[in-house]
Amino acid sequence: MLHLRIHPDNPQPRLISQAVERIRAGDVVVYPTDAAYAIGCQIGNKSAMDRISQIRGLSDKHQYAIICQDLSDIATYAKVDNAMYRLLKANTPAITTYILPATSEVPRRLMHPKKKTIGLRIPSNPIAQALLKELGEPLITSTLILPNQTDPLDDPFDIEMQLGKRIDVFIDGGLGMLATTSIIDLSQENPTIVRRGLGDVSAFE
Numbered sequence: 001m002l003h004l005r006i007h008p009d010n011p012q013p014r015l016i017s018q019a020v021e022r023i024r025a026g027d028v029v030v031y032p033t034d035a036a037y038a039i040g041c042q043i044g045n046k047s048a049m050d051r052i053s054q055i056r057g058l059s060d061k062h063q064y065a066i067i068c069q070d071l072s073d074i075a076t077y078a079k080v081d082n083a084m085y086r087l088l089k090a091n092t093p094a095i096t097t098y099i100l101p102a103t104s105e106v107p108r109r110l111m112h113p114k115k116k117t118i119g120l121r122i123p124s125n126p127i128a129q130a131l132l133k134e135l136g137e138p139l140i141t142s143t144l145i146l147p148n149q150t151d152p153l154d155d156p157f158d159i160e161m162q163l164g165k166r167i168d169v170f171i172d173g174g175l176g177m178l179a180t181t182s183i184i185d186l187s188q189e190n191p192t193i194v195r196r197g198l199g200d201v202s203a204f205e
Contacts, residue, residue: 001160001163001164001165001167001168001169001170002018002019002022002168002169002170003160003170003172004018004019004169004170004171004172005172006019006127006171006172006173007173008032008125008126008127008173008174009126010126011126011127011130011131013130013134015171016127016130016131016134017134019031019131019169019171020131020134020135022168022169023040023041023042023131023135023139023169024042024135026041026042026045026047026048027041027048027168027169028040028041028048028051028052028055028166028167028168028169029041029139029167029168029169029170029171030144030159030163030167030169030170030171031127031128031131031171031173032125032127032128032171032173032174032176033067033123033125033128033141033181034093034095034123034124034125034128034198035095035143035152035177035179035180035181035197035198035199036143036144036145036152036153036154036176036177036178036179036180037143037144037152037153037154037159037176038067038128038141038142038143038144039052039055039056039141039142039143039144039167040052040067040139040140040141040142041139041140042135042137042139042140043066043107043110043137043138043139043140044107046107046109048140049064049109049110049140051166052140052142055146055163055166055167056142056144056145056146056147057146057147057148058142061112061114062142063099063112063117063119064109064110064111064118064119064140064141064142065097065118065119065120065121065140065141065142066110066118066119066120066121066138066139066140066141067121067122067123067128067132067138067139067141068120068121068122068132068138069122069129069132069133069138070092070093070122071085071088071089071092071122073137073138074088074120075103076103076105077100077102077103077105077106077118077120077138078100078101078102078103078118078120079100079101079102079103080100084100084186087186087203090203091203091204092122093122093123093124094121094122094124094182094199094200095123095124095181095182095197095198095199095200096121096181096182096183096184096197096199096200096201097119097120097121097181097182097183097184098119098120098121098183098184098186099112099117099118099119099120099183099184099185099186099187099194100117100118100119100120100186100187101116101117101118101187102116102117102118106118110140115187117185117187119183121141121181125173127171127173131171143180143181144159145180146162151178152176152177152178152180153176154175154176154177154178155175155176156170156172156174156175159172177198179197179198180195180197180198181195181197181198181199182195182196182197182198182199182200182201183195183197184201184204186204191204193205
């Protein structure tokens with residue numbers, strides 16, 4: 001496993017480039033976000049996604065999310081009208097995952113099997129932002145919660161001890177947060193708050 005210690009406020013470009021090279025090569029990465037640490041991989045990489053599913057013990061009904069630098073990619077992955085776009089623009093970046101109707105560009109395995117939706121998240125965390133900017137595309141992402149645990153892993157020492165042999169790249173930004181994102185379902189007529197986490201959901205109540 002490649003362990004990269006990256007400054008949480010001023011990410012070193014050389015180390016970010018190193019991580020991105022490995023992601024493009026198909027590696028599974030653990031990285032910090034503005035909530036808990038997350039585990040991710042390139043969107044088109046089925047074998048990396050299968051590994052994330054095994055590490056996290058996810059069922060085939062799991063709603064995956066993609067993490068994006070900004071809203072410029074949104075039309076590729078989600079169906080949003082002008083009103084929805086304005087709502088998202090006013091409420092991103094955020095510590096919130098939005099569930100949206102998926103477009104045909106989204107690989108079927110990323111969608112919710114029945115609802116045909118995709119989770120979308122835009123973080124403010126400097127390391128996550130630098131990673132997405134250098135990569136030039138979104139990442140598949142999932143909160144780093146291991147099977148039979150309720151809280152995400154937040155300590156770099158624990159992450160290395162428990163996952164060192166199962167992941168390829170660990171971007172260590174220091175102690176993370178134990179909290180998860182809020183989740184808001186915007187795929188129906190009225191917004192539904194699925195989970196209350198760190199993100200402010202008042203605009204959708």
